[in-house]
Amino acid sequence: MNCTEGCQCEEGYLLSGDACVPGKQCGCSYSGRYYKLGEVFYDPIQCQTKCQCGENGAVSCEVSPCSPGEACQLVKGVWGCYPTGNAKCVASGDPHYTTFDGRRFDFQGRCIYTLTEVCDNSTELVPFAVEEENEPYGDGRVAVTKAVMLQVYGYVITIKQGMKWEVMVDKVLFHLPLILDDGRITINQEGCNIIVQTDFGLKLLYDTQYYVEVDVPSSYKDRLCGLCGNYNGDSQDDFLLPNGQQTADVDVFGRAWVVNLPEAMCGGCGSQCPTCSVDKQALYGQLEFCGIINSNSGPFAACHAVVPPKNYVSNCIFDLCTVDGNRTTLCNSVQAYAIACQSAGVQINGWRNSSLCPLTCPANSHYELCADTCGMNCANLVLPSTCTPQCFEGCQCDPGFVSDGSSCVSMDSCGCIYEGQYLKVGQSVVNKLCNSKCVCQATGAVTCQALMCPGGQVCEVRDGIQGCYVRQGICTVQQGAIFTTFDGMEGYINHNGAFDIVSVCDKNLNNWFRIVVELCSRTGFPAVSTVFVYYLDTAIVINMQQSTWVNGKETKLPARLTNGITITTVDELLIIQISADLQVSYSTSQEVKVTITGSLGSTLCGACGNYNGNSNNISPIGGTISANVSQAINSWKAMDLSGCCA
Numbered sequence: 001m002n003c004t005e006g007c008q009c010e011e012g013y014l015l016s017g018d019a020c021v022p023g024k025q026c027g028c029s030y031s032g033r034y035y036k037l038g039e040v041f042y043d044p045i046q047c048q049t050k051c052q053c054g055e056n057g058a059v060s061c062e063v064s065p066c067s068p069g070e071a072c073q074l075v076k077g078v079w080g081c082y083p084t085g086n087a088k089c090v091a092s093g094d095p096h097y098t099t100f101d102g103r104r105f106d107f108q109g110r111c112i113y114t115l116t117e118v119c120d121n122s123t124e125l126v127p128f129a130v131e132e133e134n135e136p137y138g139d140g141r142v143a144v145t146k147a148v149m150l151q152v153y154g155y156v157i158t159i160k161q162g163m164k165w166e167v168m169v170d171k172v173l174f175h176l177p178l179i180l181d182d183g184r185i186t187i188n189q190e191g192c193n194i195i196v197q198t199d200f201g202l203k204l205l206y207d208t209q210y211y212v213e214v215d216v217p218s219s220y221k222d223r224l225c226g227l228c229g230n231y232n233g234d235s236q237d238d239f240l241l242p243n244g245q246q247t248a249d250v251d252v253f254g255r256a257w258v259v260n261l262p263e264a265m266c267g268g269c270g271s272q273c274p275t276c277s278v279d280k281q282a283l284y285g286q287l288e289f290c291g292i293i294n295s296n297s298g299p300f301a302a303c304h305a306v307v308p309p310k311n312y313v314s315n316c317i318f319d320l321c322t323v324d325g326n327r328t329t330l331c332n333s334v335q336a337y338a339i340a341c342q343s344a345g346v347q348i349n350g351w352r353n354s355s356l357c358p359l360t361c362p363a364n365s366h367y368e369l370c371a372d373t374c375g376m377n378c379a380n381l382v383l384p385s386t387c388t389p390q391c392f393e394g395c396q397c398d399p400g401f402v403s404d405g406s407s408c409v410s411m412d413s414c415g416c417i418y419e420g421q422y423l424k425v426g427q428s429v430v431n432k433l434c435n436s437k438c439v440c441q442a443t444g445a446v447t448c449q450a451l452m453c454p455g456g457q458v459c460e461v462r463d464g465i466q467g468c469y470v471r472q473g474i475c476t477v478q479q480g481a482i483f484t485t486f487d488g489m490e491g492y493i494n495h496n497g498a499f500d501i502v503s504v505c506d507k508n509l510n511n512w513f514r515i516v517v518e519l520c521s522r523t524g525f526p527a528v529s530t531v532f533v534y535y536l537d538t539a540i541v542i543n544m545q546q547s548t549w550v551n552g553k554e555t556k557l558p559a560r561l562t563n564g565i566t567i568t569t570v571d572e573l574l575i576i577q578i579s580a581d582l583q584v585s586y587s588t589s590q591e592v593k594v595t596i597t598g599s600l601g602s603t604l605c606g607a608c609g610n611y612n613g614n615s616n617n618i619s620p621i622g623g624t625i626s627a628n629v630s631q632a633i634n635s636w637k638a639m640d641l642s643g644c645c646a
Helices: 250-256 278-284 310-322 327-343 629-634
Strands: 013-016 019-022 028-030 033-035 040-042 049-053 059-063 070-075 078-083 086-092 096-098 104-106 112-118 128-137 142-152 155-160 166-169 172-175 178-180 185-190 193-198 203-206 211-217 365-371 392-397 401-403 408-410 416-418 421-423 428-430 436-440 446-450 457-462 465-470 472-478 482-484 490-492 497-504 513-520 527-535 538-543 548-550 553-555 566-570 573-579 582-587 592-597
Touching: 028 049, 040 078, 086 112, 086 327, 096 310, 104 250, 112 211, 142 203, 155 185, 155 193, 166 178, 172 421, 172 465, 178 421, 211 327, 278 310, 310 327, 327 392, 392 401, 416 436, 421 428, 428 465, 472 497, 490 629, 497 592, 527 573, 527 582, 538 573
Parallel strands: none
Antiparallel strands: 013 019, 028 033, 040 049, 049 059, 070 078, 086 096, 086 211, 096 104, 112 128, 128 142, 142 155, 155 166, 166 172, 178 185, 185 193, 193 203, 203 211, 365 392, 401 408, 416 421, 428 436, 436 446, 457 465, 472 482, 472 592, 482 490, 497 513, 513 527, 527 538, 538 548, 548 553, 566 573, 573 582, 582 592
């Protein structure tokens, strides 16, 4: 027997494939081939029999031919039932949808909707669900994608508008690239897009601005439901409701797939949808606008036969009409077609220039029509590449530099790989129990040490970061008048008007404050139109355009008031910092969040509750505990404000 150097299993372990396992975990030998314990495999003759390797080397088999949309094939040396094709569903712009079966429709709902999910529980297919959150856009009658969420393999992966090189996984923020569940899920930044791929062939693409694409394998044919349709090859029956019935009304169809909200709040624009005059259509259809998409001599001519441009041109014209020709919207619309073409594998020509949608890139990088962002990053110097074969435009690092997620750095400045994620030098991560903290060192090594949250602090996720924090309560009023109290109870405000959401019960205390919101449904969709903040002798009023008045005088921001209150804007948020224990924020999407610390607990009144840690009750005006959350919330009408918002 010849002797060669290499890795040898330790005593008590045996080699099983590429891993050393205890003897009891050895696999099976079947038809001259070795299979790991638990591995599923098909016989090589038309894949009529499916077998599984069990304990003690036992193999169990059953007759199980390939499902519709699958074929018996040899892939990477393994016989099995594999998908024969795939289908795409697209949500683009304001938003405009194209189902898996090719049906096009417009639905301007402004809530969270199921794009697609597995509805047939009898199948052995991996279950998943893709949801899309929309927010008001333009004049508020239409919407645009705010976030996309994928639920698969027990994870909730969230891609947010405007966030590059980052995703949220179970509310924790991660830099890209990211590998989850031993490679069953991979997430990369490819050009301007974030792309999630699974081992069973699902692909989700979001450009974090305007364009969403869901690609599913043919094994899921006739197994799906949602706004993307049922994927059965028939575009005429795509408007399928959750109860199995069909509808011809796009608003009925759209709001039926709302997530965790009453359908009545989440329809489309209905009779109030914007229209586009013949003159505007002619103007925005010209070459310097949307006409660049379908020009036979333009940069996308090679794509026309693969991705028909007609719908993208009409989408572009409609979207420009809603915003009076806004150039950012034009760029997003043209970019949507560019992504669709490149995703389909078409090589397009350059369409951006100094006057048309120039793309500004960070230091040490430059624009490329076919940008290698997925392969040229710090993580891929160590991790195997999991990029798609497609080519996408974006910002590529200059020679000698690689991306570390937010900037292009020299290779010797790269960070660390820890449990499938990339960490920048100096970045730390805390585990879910907050009993361990690990830090990326400049050497590329990760060092860990024990951690314990001090008294008065809790282990939780805040702003995407797991850690130890001073106990906080958060009360929110979201679009659709969805209300969440400090103690986590959820309800709805059913009427227009002004509501006391939180105040200090004892008006004589030195830290007395009061916060009131006014809700209006000017576009048929209830949202906060005005926020009133009272603190001692100061009165602050903010309208939906984030114009601010202090004691009746319009005030420019940022501002610092004499009593220590600061009013600032960060991205789309207006933030009022009243004290170390109290903060109010109001977003351009008309959502309000009140954040307090534990020191204010049990001193509070209002629709937000008393923050006593009991999530099973809330007191309406009058003090009697009510089990009906919405009823209790709606009792807190602010009687000194008219609430008139016709």
